[in-house]
Amino acid sequence: MVGVGDGENFLASDVAAFIAHTRRAVELGQDQVVELRTDGVTVTNFDGTPAEIREYHVDWDASAAEKGGYDYFMLKEIAEQPKAVADTLLGRIGTDGRLTLDELRIPDQVLREVDKVVVVACGTAFHAGMIAKYAIEHWTRIPCEVEVASEFRYRDPIMDDRTLVIAISQSGETMDTLMALRHAREQGAKVLAICNTNGSTIPRESDAVLYTHAGPEVAVASTKAFLTQLVACYLVALYLGQVRGTKWGDEISSVIRELGDAPRQVEQVLGTMEPVRALARSLADAPAVLFLGRHVGHPVALEGALKLKELAYMHAEGFAAGELKHGPIALIEEGLPVVVVVPSPRGRSILHDKIVSNIQEIRARGARTIVIAEEGDEAVVPYADHLIRIPATPTLLQPLVSTVPLQVFACELATAKGHEVDQPRNLAKSVTVE
Structure with a gap:
């Protein structure tokens, strides 16, 4: 610059x-x-x-x-998430009540003809893309693939002028994502960038851009960028539903109202994190932590594990909870901390019952269960060694609140181990090589 x-x-x-x-x-x-x-x-x-x-x-x-009185930039950026989410939503509704994405320079007619969406991203942004897939397919009925950007062009992906590629990058300089979008454009696909950094390379080389307006993110481990990428993905999915007629106007308005409540809910979660910090400190000597989730909770579990790897330098893995008996349950042993992201009993009751069964199974084998569940969910209480409450939200929007305790958990555990939280070893904020 x-x-x-x-x-x-x-x-x-x-x-x-x-x-x-x-x-x-x-x-x-x-x-x-x-x-x-x-x-x-x-x-x-x-x-x-x-x-x-x-x-x-x-x-x-x-x-x-600047740190603004916080010990670490990461702590400051976690605390800034309610405002960052609100800023991402700012100005997205027109005077007629319809969703307006002014930065989206792809004509509506082109979006109506899209028959496949491909999301390309790396690291934390890839987890945002995994959640975007659920929203895009549910709200638009368009098939959606999510690709690790570094692998994308090497498998000879099938794209044409009816393919929309969504490239997600906080910095807009991620080389793997940049090369993926260049390959997509060579195949005739339209590329939409979701980015936080004005004037960076990925937005400049894309057909359109949706800026997240999260403000500067200095800490290497991404926090507010992740939540704002989620919001941007939801907005894109809703806009596609609007122009294609798969979502009625009142349905979109209802989701937008629910998104508008997210800053308050994130603030509410941040106000209840002291027990999570204490729990993290007590696990400073744990050799490993496992994370389980279903539906959109699976990418949240992957993100929680990634944060722990980045910051605490410890073994951490995220699994789809339904895969537990297909191998990972062999890892369960006495005292092993297992974090479980529980779906809403209202929105996905069948999945809720299944994951409660998973919690019972791992607890019976001696695991230390750390359960993230929404307020009012009493079915998990008998099987949770540690219960972290989050506000009740619509199923697709739950990652906006369920991710926050995992960020705090990783930051506090890394601090307890004496690690440099803002600049973890071997890592860079922007990966500008392939």
Whole structure:
């Protein structure tokens, strides 16, 4: 990024480096050369021909990239999630009550003809994509695939001009995701980017972009970016349902109202996290933690395990709970902590009954059960060694609240182990190589 100041100019990998000096930024394209002087900036292509300078205004200030009294950026970013979710939703409803995604520059007629959606992403963003699949298929009835971006183009994927590819990346610079979207466009597919960083490469090379407006995320382990990616995925799914006529206007309005309640619910969860912190500290010497979930709870379990790997450097695995008897139950032993994300007994009662049975099975084999269940769910109480309550939400939206305790859990456990929470070993915020 180039920062354009008054009698001074800056070159940095991220706007956070110069935001204290200027909020004017210039985005640089692939194979471009920039010359900085005190009185100006010149950008040329690699062959020496002049390049168009595209300047934009950064809509957050220096205080957003500071810890603000928190011990770690990650703690600050977890606490910022209610506002981040609200900001992602801001301005998405038109005066006629219909969903309007102004940044979505793909014509409605093109979206009506889409016959397949493919989500490509890496790491935490991939887990957001897994949840997006449930929403897209349920609300639009369009088949949806979710691909690890690093594997996508190497399996010769089938795409054409009726395929919509959704590329999810916090930084907009993830090289594997960038190469996947380039491959998709070569095959004629339309690409929609979901991104947090204005002016980054992935949005620039996509046909359309939905910015999450989460503000800067400094900690390497993603938190508020994940929740806002979820919200953006829900908005895209609802918009597809709107333009294709698979969701009535009042149905979309109802979901939007429920999404609008999410910031308050996340705030409510954050206010009840002290027992989760205490539990995490008590498990600092545990050799491993397993995570189980069903439906959208399965990607949440995977995300909880990933956070623990990233921050606590310990063995952690997430499983689809229905797969337990197909092998993973052999891992269950006396005292092993197992976190179970329980679906709502209202929205998915049959799955709820099945996962309660899973909890009974692992507890009977000596596991230490840590159960995340919605308020009012009494069926899990007899089988939970530790019960974490979350607000009752619609099934598809539950990850917005069920993920938060897992973020706090991983952060606190890593702190108890004495690890550097914001900068875990061997990791970078943006993976810009393949």
